[in-house]
Structures are given as structure tokens and as C-alpha cells.
Amino acid sequence: MRVTFTVNGRRETADDVWEGESLLYVLRERVGLPGSKNACEQGECGSCTVHLDGTPVCACLVAAGQAEGREVRTVEGLADGDRLDPVQEAFVECGAVQCGFCTPGLVVQAHDLIERVAQPSDAEIREALAGNLCRCTGYEKILDAVRLAAARKAAAS
Amino acid sequence: MDFLRPTTWAEALAAKADRPEAVPIQGGTDVMVELNFDLHRPAALLDLNPVAELAEWTSGGDGRLRVGAGVPYVRLITELGNRLPGLAQAARTVGSPQIRNRGTVGGNLGAASPAGDSHPPLLAGDAVIEVESAARGVRMIPAAEFYLGVKRSALEPDELIRAFWMSPAGGPQYFSKVGTRNAMVIAVCSFAIALHPDERRVGTGIGSAAPTPRRALAAEEFLAAELDWEARLDPAVLARFGELAAQAASPIDDVRGTADYRRHAIGVMARRTLTWAWNEFRSGHFERRAG
Numbered sequence: 001m002r003v004t005f006t007v008n009g010r011r012e013t014a015d016d017v018w019e020g021e022s023l024l025y026v027l028r029e030r031v032g033l034p035g036s037k038n039a040c041e042q043g044e045c046g047s048c049t050v051h052l053d054g055t056p057v058c059a060c061l062v063a064a065g066q067a068e069g070r071e072v073r074t075v076e077g078l079a080d081g082d083r084l085d086p087v088q089e090a091f092v093e094c095g096a097v098q099c100g101f102c103t104p105g106l107v108v109q110a111h112d113l114i115e116r117v118a119q120p121s122d123a124e125i126r127e128a129l130a131g132n133l134c135r136c137t138g139y140e141k142i143l144d145a146v147r148l149a150a151a152r153k154a155a156a157s
Numbered sequence: 158m159d160f161l162r163p164t165t166w167a168e169a170l171a172a173k174a175d176r177p178e179a180v181p182i183q184g185g186t187d188v189m190v191e192l193n194f195d196l197h198r199p200a201a202l203l204d205l206n207p208v209a210e211l212a213e214w215t216s217g218g219d220g221r222l223r224v225g226a227g228v229p230y231v232r233l234i235t236e237l238g239n240r241l242p243g244l245a246q247a248a249r250t251v252g253s254p255q256i257r258n259r260g261t262v263g264g265n266l267g268a269a270s271p272a273g274d275s276h277p278p279l280l281a282g283d284a285v286i287e288v289e290s291a292a293r294g295v296r297m298i299p300a301a302e303f304y305l306g307v308k309r310s311a312l313e314p315d316e317l318i319r320a321f322w323m324s325p326a327g328g329p330q331y332f333s334k335v336g337t338r339n340a341m342v343i344a345v346c347s348f349a350i351a352l353h354p355d356e357r358r359v360g361t362g363i364g365s366a367a368p369t370p371r372r373a374l375a376a377e378e379f380l381a382a383e384l385d386w387e388a389r390l391d392p393a394v395l396a397r398f399g400e401l402a403a404q405a406a407s408p409i410d411d412v413r414g415t416a417d418y419r420r421h422a423i424g425v426m427a428r429r430t431l432t433w434a435w436n437e438f439r440s441g442h443f444e445r446r447a448g
Contacts, residue, residue: 001160018158019158019159020192020198022192041190041194042193042194043189043252043256046255055258056258057255058186058256060193061185061256062185062189063160063185063192063202063204065160065162065202065204066182066185066206109254127340131252131253
């Protein structure tokens with residue numbers, strides 16, 4: 001089947017999509033956006049987190065056909081040209097990236113948190129990131145990065 | 158495989174009548190896992206996302222809430238947390254934020270897993286499930302009659318789940334769940350309680366400790382007979398309630414826990430949730446908050 005949807009502001013059409021295929025597969029293999037990572041394929045790890053109509057979801061659990069006519073924003077759509085999104089910048093500065101596999105999902109999820117909650121508490125950060133697994137960092141530097149991004153956002157507004 | 162995209166409820170019912178083998182998909186948090194792992198390959202998927210009315214809830218004339226099958230857990234928490242506190246507590250323990258943004262009570266009912274988090278509070282709160290088919294119209298099924306076996310429900314192949322009906326809490330409600338961490342956990346077992354002070358009655362729901370979610374009926378009858386609603390909780394009544402709740406379970410050994418552990422934990426959670434609910438009731442905090 002054919003699926004047409006908007007990705008990072010651009011209209012995309014994917015053809016010959018299998019009806020049981022996930023949005024994640026369409027993004028990675030058909031639209032050429034490999035930023036969202038494919039790991040657990042069961043909503044456990046958060047590596048494929050994208051915005052669907054503004055709401056963070058696991059792209060592996062969205063059927064491709066369910067994206068028809070909708071708006072998707074992936075990690076590739078966060079930066080403004082060469083200028084990184086403040087969450088991405090904070091991840092770099094805080095050393096929150098090691099192997100990098102979980103990073104795209106964490107960045108998208110953290111981005112959503114600080115959009116919704118101006119100054120998140122540690123409990124709120126942990127709750128928001130509970131569905132994103134990282135096997136390298138031990139999470140401390142990720143928490144540092146989210147705190148930094150939130151503080152900068154609060155200071156700027 | 159076919160991908161069916163009805164845009165209205167009438168179209169969805171017609172599609173399900175025409176293709177009873179089609180698997181409805183809403184948040185996809187169960188259905189897509191089966192597809193991704195090639196555990197199940199249905200002849201058709203019936204996407205219910207475009208059926209906008211499923212994502213709405215209303216307050217009916219009789220005061221009961223009618224919550225559409227497509228209302229995601231996150232909205233149960235933010236929009237109905239005060240009116241359905243037991244269900245909202247259970248919703249907070251579902252998966253992760255990403256899962257709660259997509260997963261629905263309708264999907265939990267459709268999957269009918271004994272471990273589904275929404276079932277115990279639906280049972281404790283006397284929920285009624287509204288299902289419909291194009292051929293026979295609406296059927297209202299009490300939650301206690303909905304679950305028939307492991308992943309089997311009273312839903313007929315040509316029916317879809319439209320909504321669940323539930324009265325706003327008339328007393329304190331609590332949900333408790335055992336798992337290895339606070340997030341991303343399928344219940345080892347769970348327990349829900351709902352005080353119904355106007356009827357001098359307590360509702361219960363047991364999760365993940367029997368082939369289906371179920372009420373602890375003997376424990377409920379015991380409390381209806383023995384509970385003194387004007388007094389502090391009698392420790393002997395509390396202990397007996399825990400025993401009867403544990404006896405209502407018929408758990409199995411599996412990867413998440415042993416039958417013995419589950420039976421024990423149900424008794425502990427029954428005592429604990431009754432204590433929480435009783436303390437809230439006696440403190441008058443519930444009336445103040447609801448008022």
C-alpha cells in the first residue's frame with residue numbers, strides 16, 4: 001500500500017509498504033531517516049521515539065498505515081540546519097552520549113519533557129525517561145544534560 | 158494482509174461485520190509487538206485511530222462516565238484522575254510515557270490478558286463494557302462477565318469495543334502492583350480496591366493471579382458483613398480480608414513469579430490497599446477532595 005505523511009515538515013510518500021509494517025521501518029528503510037533506532041521492537045527501549053502529531057510515541061508500535069496523513073517529527077527534525085537543538089547541545093556538553101544508540105530516542109523524549117514542563121524536578125525527569133534504556137552511561141550524565149537543557153530554556157524565556 | 162481504515166464508528170462496525178477476522182488496532186502497543194515478532198499474522202488490520210468518537214469521554218445523564226475505547230492512558234490520568242482514581246493509578250503504572258500516550262483501556266480489554274493493568278480497577282469499580290456489532294447492536298457487559306479465559310473475552314468476532322461505563326468514585330480507590338521496577342513492568346500480580354461507602358460495600362479486583370482478572374468475591378462478602386464503617390479498621394478483619402483475597406487467586410508459576418509468591422502478594426496488597434483506602438475514608442480527606 002501507499003502511505004503519505006509529513007516528516008519533519010516535508011511531505012513523504014512511501015510505496016509498496018507492507019500492511020503489517022511499522023512506522024519505524026518506513027522511516028528507516030523507505031524514507032531514509034535512520035536516526036530513530038531499531039532495537040527491541042516491543043516498546044521497551046524507547047530508541048525509536050518520535051513525535052506523532054506532537055506526541056512522543058514508539059515508532060515501532062505505530063502501524064505504517066496509522067501514520068497516513070499525520071505529522072511525524074524525528075530526531076533529524078530537531079536541529080535547525082547546523083545549529084543543534086538545545087537538548088542535543090546539552091547531551092554533547094554533559095557527556096551524555098557514549099555508544100549513542102539510545103541517544104536519538106532520549107533526545108526526542110527529553111525535548112518533549114522540557115516543552116511541557118518548564119523546570120522539571122529530578123522525579124519528573126526520571127519518570128519522563130523511564131521508557132528509554134541506556135546500557136552505557138548509568139544515566140547520571142543524561143540527567144545532567146536534561147537539567148542543563150531545561151535550565152537554559154527557562155533562562156532564555 | 159489488508160489495512161482497513163474506517164473513519165466513522167458505523168464504518169468500523171460494517172468493516173468488522175464484513176471481515177470478522179480483522180484485528181482492531183488502536184495504540185498498537187500489543188498488536189504491533191505480535192506483528193514485529195511475527196507471532197501472529199492477521200488477514201487484516203482494522204485501524205481505529207481515525208474514528209474520532211472513540212477518543213472522547215462524556216458524563217451521562219445518570220452521572221456515570223462513558224469513556225471511549227480509544228482514550229489513551231495519559232488522558233485517563235490527566236482528565237479523569239479525580240473521578241476514576243483507581244483506574245488512573247493503574248494507568249500510571251502502564252509501560253512508559255510513550256506507551257501511555259498510545260495505549261488504551263479498549264486495547265487492554267481487547268487483548269484480555271490476565272496481566273492487563275486496567276482490569277482490576279474496572280472490576281473493583283463495577284465498570285460495564287459497551288460493545289457493538291452492526292448485526293445485533295449494543296451489548297452492555299459487566300466487567301466481571303467480560304473476561305472468559307487467558308486472552309479470551311466475551312467479545313464476539315463481529316463486535317468492537319465502543320466504551321466502558323463507570324461511576325465517578327464514591328469513595329477512596331487504590332491500585333497496587335508487584336513488579337521488578339516502577340516502570341515498564343508487566344504485573345507479577347496486582348490488586349485494586351474501591352470503597353462504596355453509600356452501599357457499605359467494598360469492590361475488589363485481582364490481576365495476573367488467575368486465568369482471568371477476577372473479583373475476590375468471598376473477601377467482598379466478608380467485608381460487607383463484618384466491616385464497621387464508623388470505626389477504625391479491626392486488625393482481625395483486615396487479616397481475614399487478606400486471607401480471603403489470597404484464596405480467591407489461582408495463580409501459576411511462570412517467568413515473572415511463582416504461584417506461591419503471587420498468592421502471598423495478593424494477600425499483602427489486599428491488606429495494604431484496604432488500609433490506605435480506610436485511612437483516607439476515615440480522615441475525611443476523600444470527601445474534601447471530591448467536594
